Amino acid sequence: MIDAVTTDAVTLSSLAGRHLDLVSAPFTLPRSRVLVFRADDGGVRVHTSEYEKRLSDCRVLDAVRVTDAAGRVLPVADVQPHRIAFGVHTDAPAASLTFDGPGALSIGGAEGAQMVLVHPDGRQERHELSATGIRIRIGADRTVVVETGHHAAALDACERQWLDWFARCPRVRDDLQPMTAFCWWVLGANIVELPALGDARAVVPSKIGYVGLWQWDAYFIAVGLRHGAPELAREQLDIAFRFPCDDGQLPDVVHEQGILASSDDLPESDRATLRRAGSQIADPSKPVPLTKPPLAAWALRKVLDVQDDPAWAREQLGRVIRSQDWWFASSDLDGDGMPEYGHPYSSGLDDSPIFDGPIPTAAPDLGAYLVCQDREIAALLDRYEPDAETERFLARAERTQTLLDGMWDDEAGRFLARGAGEDIRSDTVVGLMPLRTGSLPDDVRDALRAAIDDPARFALEWGMPTVAASDPDFSPERMWRGPIWINTSALVAEGLEASGYPERARELREQTVRLVVHGGGPHEYYNPRTGLKAERATTAFGWSAALFIDLAVALS
Incomplete structure (x- = not known):
């Protein structure tokens, strides 16, 4: 029967x-x-x-x-x-x-x-x-x-x-269920075994070209998996957190042959290229650290909200704290208190025009992630280790917020990245991420909302481009230089909600799921003019599938 x-x-x-x-x-x-x-x-x-x-x-x-x-x-x-x-x-x-x-x-x-x-x-x-x-x-x-x-x-x-x-596939709104089913297939199809880690199951970005567990991808994928397979979601975070460097830095990639945490983990031909493109302040003869933006506590909290496990939470939280401390101890390359990206790879947005200038790069998205992560850590400690001291995280978040506020340029009307101390005037999605802190001055918050609503900048028909359409570096097809990515859209939607614009956040989420349906599936990135897969984008892409599911659940 x-x-x-x-x-x-x-x-x-x-x-x-x-x-x-x-x-x-x-x-x-x-x-x-x-x-x-x-x-x-x-x-x-x-x-x-x-x-x-x-x-x-x-x-x-x-x-x-x-x-x-x-x-x-x-x-x-x-x-x-x-x-x-x-x-x-x-x-x-x-x-x-x-x-x-x-x-x-x-x-x-x-x-x-x-x-x-x-x-x-x-x-x-x-x-x-x-x-x-x-x-x-x-x-x-x-x-x-x-x-x-x-x-x-x-x-x-x-x-x-x-x-x-499929029995574990989340049930969502009728108009979103067919694509949710396909996205759930993508997550199942992208499971691979990593024999070197025992019976570990990694949900890779794609079995076509991305066969490893990238730190950032693991966070987004875990957020989608938690709705039907929370134990598999936890496994992604466990793998991402399992191999910290001695100083606490988390590696960019965990793969079947080891980890990728610095330029020394790459073939010699790649090392020279990375070092040439690396930091102008750090010693170029030393390895270039390679990691991903600090969203670890964000992902950990979301997974725990679905399936609580205090012992596991405390174990992982220790690793998250060490990785957060690493940013301030080892990636504040100019010593001004605001950590920088020492290499474009560590941003997750490798080809963004904010990296066309000199490096290291102090970017508003990194500042916002660090503020939010210190606050997330404090909240998780209150939840799982109520006797722990949280003041240092909250105080550091306030100091970082002050430095982040200082990156606002009144004349330009946006947050500016800085490369080796020089302003980078590219108008990109990284400048919208400070909304995630929920603690911007009212005039700054309203200006970012206006940018998101401006059809000449970010309010394109099919969604929010990664570079403003009015920017000279905008390209509808080049990776991170204009195409729509599901993760940046989802993160900005959270920023809108945190900053007091819940209805606008919902509109962006609706627009994002509509894009995936129109585009025929969870692709790596999309042409913002057509709403279709960009020519060189990977298909059946893990974090796009996972975040579509997360958005569909929220909208249902």
Whole structure:
């Protein structure tokens, strides 16, 4: 007997399947490193997903074709999270492909159908299909072993795994449920195992090109996961916080081969480039620290609000405090009390025009994040360690707020970043982040609200660009130089709410979810003129999916 939960999960799985085109959204399985894409000849091709490697370097099979008894190629007829159907009719496909565990595919079909495998070296092999099926085992070194399978069992197990995942999908407003289902699929599909960390599960930004746990991504992804999989959300933060440097700095990336915390963790060819682009105040012969903006306490609090765990909270809070202290002790490179970004990578907005000038860069977004994080830390200590002293965090937040207020330029009517002490006049989204503190002077707060409402600057039809449309550096396609990103839009919406504009915050959230629906999915970033995926943006992107879910829940 099928219960109501299973029926609901089947519906949500089917909604997600509408987006599985095998181009922007591949066929894959949680914890698997195998990806299946549509091939030009009507079949599919198979790749592995590997850290810092392109798909073209991870070819497993250039084609998997299904043919009928006459040798005609049977096209892909339908894709659902648990199987690809080949043939003409989706209700009675000639053959189907599914996963048989994370490292193998299973294909079965009607008598007379055949499977043709085309290897990267051009070698072809042909196998007769049957209901029993064939198992294609894929090694970590991309080797292929073909063996007898148990297709019906594999199909059932794969479907059950996905239905269990969709049973946890948040239920939201009817108009947002189809995209929420697809975004929930994205988060499940982007789960990978990191064998070096035991059985750790990282929800990566994308299995296409971003196979690691980036610190900032982990925060945003955890915020979305908490609505249906809070234990997996906690696991993302646990991994992000697990490998602090001796001075408390959190690494930029945790990946299957180690961590990325400084230029010394990169190949030598990259180190020289990073050091040349690095700090003009710090010693260029020393490693350049690489991290991400301080949103750790923000993410920790949001996850704990859904599933409380005082012991775990206290453990993680200690690491968050050390990382916050690192910013002031080791990243205030000019000693003026306001920490700087020592390298663009550490900002999360690597290509923003605020980094076109000299570095290190004192940026208003960093100042705002630091103010908010010190206040978050104090609130978390009150909650989990009521005897702890919180005054130093609150006092530091006030000092940082005063320095942040000093970055306001009355003549320009906006917050200005400073590169090595020089004003950077680019009009970018980082200048809106001080709204998050909720403690700006009224005239400054109102000026930022006016900027967000100005169609010549940030009030574009499809959302808030990362560089004002009136700025000479604005480009609708270049990463962080104009396209809309879901994370910056969500963060500014929180800033609007914190600064006393709840209705405007809701409008921005509605506009942001409308963008994702219009754009066809949770892409990495969007052209603000068309509302569609920017040409070079990654598809099925983790933090866009997670934040869409978080916004959909809030709006519902």
